[in-house]
Amino acid sequence: MRVARVAAAAALVIAVGIVAYLLLRGDGGTRYTVRLINAGQLVKGDDVQVGGRRIGSIDDIELTDDNQAEIKITVEEAFAPLRQGTTAIVRATSLSGIANRYIALTPAPGSADPIPDGGQLKTEKTTSIVDLDQLFNTLDEKTRRSLQLLIQGFSTQYDGKEQQANDAIKYFNPAISSTTALARELTADQPTLQRFLVDTSNVMSTIAQRRNDLAGLITNTNSTAGAIAAERASLSQTLQQLPATLRKANTSFVNLRSTLTDLTALVDETKPVAPRLAPFFRALRPLVSDARPTVRDLRRLIREQGSDNDAIDLLNKTPRLARLAAPTFSNTVKTLRRAQPVVEYIRPYAPEFISWLRDFGQTPSTYDANGHYARIQPVVNLLSVDDQGVLNPIVNSEKFAGTQTHVQQRCPGSSSQPPIDGSAPFTDNGNLTPRDCNPALVPPGP
Numbered sequence: 001m002r003v004a005r006v007a008a009a010a011a012l013v014i015a016v017g018i019v020a021y022l023l024l025r026g027d028g029g030t031r032y033t034v035r036l037i038n039a040g041q042l043v044k045g046d047d048v049q050v051g052g053r054r055i056g057s058i059d060d061i062e063l064t065d066d067n068q069a070e071i072k073i074t075v076e077e078a079f080a081p082l083r084q085g086t087t088a089i090v091r092a093t094s095l096s097g098i099a100n101r102y103i104a105l106t107p108a109p110g111s112a113d114p115i116p117d118g119g120q121l122k123t124e125k126t127t128s129i130v131d132l133d134q135l136f137n138t139l140d141e142k143t144r145r146s147l148q149l150l151i152q153g154f155s156t157q158y159d160g161k162e163q164q165a166n167d168a169i170k171y172f173n174p175a176i177s178s179t180t181a182l183a184r185e186l187t188a189d190q191p192t193l194q195r196f197l198v199d200t201s202n203v204m205s206t207i208a209q210r211r212n213d214l215a216g217l218i219t220n221t222n223s224t225a226g227a228i229a230a231e232r233a234s235l236s237q238t239l240q241q242l243p244a245t246l247r248k249a250n251t252s253f254v255n256l257r258s259t260l261t262d263l264t265a266l267v268d269e270t271k272p273v274a275p276r277l278a279p280f281f282r283a284l285r286p287l288v289s290d291a292r293p294t295v296r297d298l299r300r301l302i303r304e305q306g307s308d309n310d311a312i313d314l315l316n317k318t319p320r321l322a323r324l325a326a327p328t329f330s331n332t333v334k335t336l337r338r339a340q341p342v343v344e345y346i347r348p349y350a351p352e353f354i355s356w357l358r359d360f361g362q363t364p365s366t367y368d369a370n371g372h373y374a375r376i377q378p379v380v381n382l383l384s385v386d387d388q389g390v391l392n393p394i395v396n397s398e399k400f401a402g403t404q405t406h407v408q409q410r411c412p413g414s415s416s417q418p419p420i421d422g423s424a425p426f427t428d429n430g431n432l433t434p435r436d437c438n439p440a441l442v443p444p445g446p
Helices: 002-025 130-137 141-158 162-169 172-188 190-209 211-230 232-270 274-290 291-301 311-362 394-406
Strands: 029-038 047-050 053-063 070-076 087-092 100-105 381-386 391-393
Touching: 029 087, 047 070, 053 130, 190 211, 211 232, 274 291, 291 311
Parallel strands: 047 100
Antiparallel strands: 029 070, 047 053, 053 070, 087 100, 381 391
């Protein structure tokens, strides 16, 4: 009986020991060390999570020699081992508490090498949490005061509009998701982002050095905007005409496409000639340089200070001049058309007219003490020449009628030597027969 009791007591002790061992040991798990710049208010027993699920806990927190936080964690066997490339970040369950932090792990792909039991995640693979106090401590007193006023302004803005604000909150999730995707794209290329931030800082520094010019630019922009606002009627009219203008521009661009096609062929044809343009332009440069005074004078001719003294003033008055001259031009055209037969009739007698002017000028060319005088010589026909070139006396009754009976019938233009082009003597393309005039009667000599 005593032996049975001793055996029962020993079995009970062994069972309690096994249960205590199992309860105190848990499932064992794999232990790792996580290095952080600061512990971020983590405490022993806080969770270690993956995707929002608890997979372990924090066993201990120590301070290293280089003033970093060394966190001892245990990961359940079902989620061990962790792989090389796993990252850790300290997160907060909510903003309403203090000691409500946990470590969120982002496991590496299963193909990566495992981290051995007792291994470490170094600081380049971990991220500490940023507390609001740290953010506020970076702000100066003026900025914090402005932030307080901003929050108070939000309170005034949403006062009485709570329902509308709640309706607007449903759009925050897409906006935050888009912002997250944007931030992920921005941080995907760290060197480029760093270079962008450095260049932006340099640009801001340069702008800060020219803040007076920037203030002047803003002032001028304000004045420009005011001037545009003052012309809002014209701006509105312009905007109303803009659609029609754009439609016409679309047509122009469509036509330009075919023009560019033709221009491409032109460019292809000019490519062999293009290298020869370089010597031409070199030779043209002195001409262009010498043309500067001419261009300057031409500019003054086109536009000059003052009134009624340049080509622009002349062109401005041209419409009125055109209106006044239009009847004159019309009458002139009618006159020229009516005078054309007269001119055509007189034109063959141009040599005779020129000869008359010449001879008349020679006649009174002599002068004495009383001035110019003219010698007048009466012409009396005493002899006539027959067809054989023999001079025959003219009877007395016909001496003074020679201009009508014995004058040779000369063709127009035969008073001077015939020109080389054969335009004189004029026979009107053969319409003047020998009965009308004799083209052979021309002055002697070459």
